[in-house]
Amino acid sequence: MLNLRQIEIFKAIMEAGSITRASALMNVSQPAVTKSLQLLEIDLGLKLFTRTPKGLVPSYEARAFYTEVERSFTGLASLNRFAQDLRSMRHERLVVNVIPALSHRWMPEIVAGFLQKYPEASLSFHASSSPHTAQLVGQRHVDLGIAQSRIEDPSIERTLLMHLPVVCVIPENNPLAREEVITPQLLRNQDFIGLSRQDIVTQQLEAHFAAAGVELRMRVEAALALSVKALVNRGLGVGLIDAESAAVPSAEGTVIRPFRPLVQMPIYLLRLRDHATSLLEQCFVQHVIDHGYPAGKDS
Incomplete structure (x- = not known):
């Protein structure tokens, strides 16, 4: 049975x-090198070297054997490099799907922080509705989903990642903009721009x-929180949306106020x-868990 150490000494x-x-x-x-060479010759049944006054x-057999040894060590070096690439996640790409509310600020910040920590990693993220995100995960079209x-x-x-608090978005010329906290009673008789009833x-x-005995005067129903904010910005009414969508920079014209009682949007990490x-997926999941939405950020 050949010994790897003997092969390394022969190569040297x-x-x-x-x-x-x-x-x-x-x-x-030197005695250890000599002994190793002798044992290798016995194991191989070959005379590998001849001593001469010049060394x-x-x-011929030694040269032929060395060619094969060098080829094997080249293969081992390649395997070592590949293992290093796996450890550094160089050969992996993670595909993540998130809801639109998280795709403008939160997700880019998560990705930037992760790639700063793991510069060899490769990520791809897309945005779509919560039902579609779950469908993509279930059909293995994406590795991870982050959705409501x-x-x-x-x-x-x-896995529950965080809760996004709901805030009130108000045209800056609306008297409600002077209030510090918005309640259902304050929204009585206000034109309201809301999300889908589903x-x-x-x-x-x-x-x-x-429960407060207030009937909302729904003026417009929109599919996305950012659409609600855009309509509020045009003075069409007030809206209640998640704090992350509300915080996305937009044209001047709206103010954001906390809403009470506290209403929160649960956000889940979805995976098969x-x-x-993969190591990349494990590290990214931990990074997301460690950098969830700041608690209590509602304005």
């Missing part, structure tokens, strides 16, 4: 040209308004259950 002798130089190169005593002369989701698909694992946040808000995860 061939490249150094002598036992003395091979000993120094390997940081091994060791490799045999009530999906009950047993193949998808959900939205989780909308359903929570309707319950609070019903019981599937093998």
Whole structure:
């Protein structure tokens, strides 16, 4: 059975040209190098070197064996480089889908921070609705999803990442802009721009308004929080949207105020259950968990 250490010493002798130089190169005593060479010759059943007044002369068999050894070590070096690439995540690309509310500020900040920490990693992120995000995860079109989701698909694992508080977006010339906190009572008789009635946040808000005896005067219903904000900016009414969408820079014309009672949008990390995860995915998930939305940020 060939011994890797013997092969390494043989390679060193061939490249150094002598036992003395091979000993120094390997940081091994000369007797140990000589003994290793003798054992290798016994194991191979070959005479590898002939001693001459000018030093060791490799045999034909030694030169042929060295060619194969060098090829093998080149392969090992390649494997080592590939393993290093895996550790640095150089050969991986992670595909993440997020809801639009998180795609303008939060997600770019998450990605920038992650790539600063892992500069060899490669990421791709896209934005779509929560149901579509869950569908993409379930169909393996993306590695991870970050969404507001009530999906009950047993193949998808959900991890609660954070809660986005709901805030009130108000035209700056509206008297409500002078209020520090907005309540359902203050929104009585206000033109209201809301999200779809199927939205989780909308359903929570309707319950609070019903409890306060306030009927919303819905003027426009929009699919996206950013659309609500744009319509408020044009003076068409007030809106209640998540704090992240409200904080996206836009043209002057609106103010943001906290809304009470507190209503929050739950955000989940979605991934396939019981599937093998790459090192890149594990590190990114931990990074997202460690850098969730700041608690209490609602204005």
